[in-house]
Amino acid sequence: MDSNNNLLQGNHAALWHGRFSEGPDKEAVEFETSIYVDSRMALDDIAGSIAHVKMLGTQGIISMEESSKIQSVLEEIKNEIDSGKLTIDNSAEDIHSFIEAVLTDRLGDTGRKLHTGRSRNDQIALDERLYLRRVIPDLQNEIKKLVKTLKHIAEQHLDTLLSGYTHMQRAQPVSLAHHLCAWIWPLIRDYERLSDALGRIDYSPLGAGALAGSGLPLDRELTAEILGFSGVTPNSLDTVCDRDYCIEFVSDFSLIMTHLSRYCEEVILWSTEEFKFINLSEKWSTGSSIMPQKKNPDFAELIRGRTGLVFGNLMALLTMMKGLPLSYNRDLQEDKTSLFAAFDTVSSCIRVFTSMIQTASWNKEKMKSSCYGGYANATDLADYLVKKGIPFRKAHEYSASCVKLAIGKKLNLEDLSLEDLKNICPVIEEDVFDILPPEHCKEARQTTGGPANSKVAEQLELIENWLKN
Numbered sequence: 001m002d003s004n005n006n007l008l009q010g011n012h013a014a015l016w017h018g019r020f021s022e023g024p025d026k027e028a029v030e031f032e033t034s035i036y037v038d039s040r041m042a043l044d045d046i047a048g049s050i051a052h053v054k055m056l057g058t059q060g061i062i063s064m065e066e067s068s069k070i071q072s073v074l075e076e077i078k079n080e081i082d083s084g085k086l087t088i089d090n091s092a093e094d095i096h097s098f099i100e101a102v103l104t105d106r107l108g109d110t111g112r113k114l115h116t117g118r119s120r121n122d123q124i125a126l127d128e129r130l131y132l133r134r135v136i137p138d139l140q141n142e143i144k145k146l147v148k149t150l151k152h153i154a155e156q157h158l159d160t161l162l163s164g165y166t167h168m169q170r171a172q173p174v175s176l177a178h179h180l181c182a183w184i185w186p187l188i189r190d191y192e193r194l195s196d197a198l199g200r201i202d203y204s205p206l207g208a209g210a211l212a213g214s215g216l217p218l219d220r221e222l223t224a225e226i227l228g229f230s231g232v233t234p235n236s237l238d239t240v241c242d243r244d245y246c247i248e249f250v251s252d253f254s255l256i257m258t259h260l261s262r263y264c265e266e267v268i269l270w271s272t273e274e275f276k277f278i279n280l281s282e283k284w285s286t287g288s289s290i291m292p293q294k295k296n297p298d299f300a301e302l303i304r305g306r307t308g309l310v311f312g313n314l315m316a317l318l319t320m321m322k323g324l325p326l327s328y329n330r331d332l333q334e335d336k337t338s339l340f341a342a343f344d345t346v347s348s349c350i351r352v353f354t355s356m357i358q359t360a361s362w363n364k365e366k367m368k369s370s371c372y373g374g375y376a377n378a379t380d381l382a383d384y385l386v387k388k389g390i391p392f393r394k395a396h397e398y399s400a401s402c403v404k405l406a407i408g409k410k411l412n413l414e415d416l417s418l419e420d421l422k423n424i425c426p427v428i429e430e431d432v433f434d435i436l437p438p439e440h441c442k443e444a445r446q447t448t449g450g451p452a453n454s455k456v457a458e459q460l461e462l463i464e465n466w467l468k469n
Ligand code: ARG
Pocket: 034, 094, 120, 121, 124, 328, 330, 332, 333, 334
């Protein structure tokens, strides 16, 4: 290694120092380093290097002996990083340089053979894919835990009545179980979307080189196989500048955050004195420094707020990519800041939301009371008339007249007298009072996906089956 101090970048010479006679400005070094961001991929970087060096040996590009020496030192470095014995030197340019420098310190010229036929351009594309492949299943697991938690609560609340809303106005009675299942399905789609995206990164970029592959007899298929990819990427130029997967994953994260943010909005609303449907545990609430009585839903608000940060990460990636000519440009280094920040935010938000919901309690009485006072059974009255042979449009008008009368008398529909109802529509009989209670309205809706207990039970079974697979 060149020991000319001018050429030192951190404690080691930059990998590219050879054609320079002057070292970089101190501020230039600080400006271009990515070690603070990319060191979280250290183990992925080493896994990629081990596969690469195995292939170099098999192909006779380096000797088998050199290959196994490099492999064992890489294993050693991996274990030392894992156990904390080796700390990553933040003065290195990036994680690739750091690991190569440690290897070379320990192996001399043999270590200098690691980067044969490889560029940091295909290396970084590989590291990112390996990293995502490693951590996305953890995120999917967190989603699964949330689905389980919501399902568990739903199972206890098939009979817990609650008004469904449209336009934030009381609309038709449903159950809390039905509502919570409506929270679950978007999360299942989120999970599936992540699986789809993982499928699209299942191709090894290694061997694309700087941009144009290699003149050395690399076996790309072999490294792909060693690393467990199902194939190799088809075009070297595309490979070194494709960051579709970053955008795709951060889009998926944005959608997860959108869902959490909507649920949090409901949690915030439902924990107001006005609604009081939910009572968040003190563990997941905060107080006020001035108002002694306060118990605030700050965690739900923070999740709703952090949704904006993840959207920002997505916008940063899209904007970063939109003007880039082929192939690699250093702009691409900035992808990791947004990708990792978005990943960290979405992971912690799912965990916090799960704990917050798990420890909350539900106010059945308050939820049931939302089914009264807003004429949420007016559609049921119209349906009753339809069953008596009245065309729906007319039935709607009759029901509306009943609502109008009830509003004038400050009564619920079911509190009007049979005489009053008959005056509006003579086909109404005593049996109308059987269909007006909210329990009946909910149970009457037997369409697939509807709120009747048997239909919600079907959904819960579908969810259970999904969880099992
Ligand atoms: N740190 C770089 C990145 O994240 C690695 C690739 C560097 N390539 C280069 N030609 N300077 O993109």
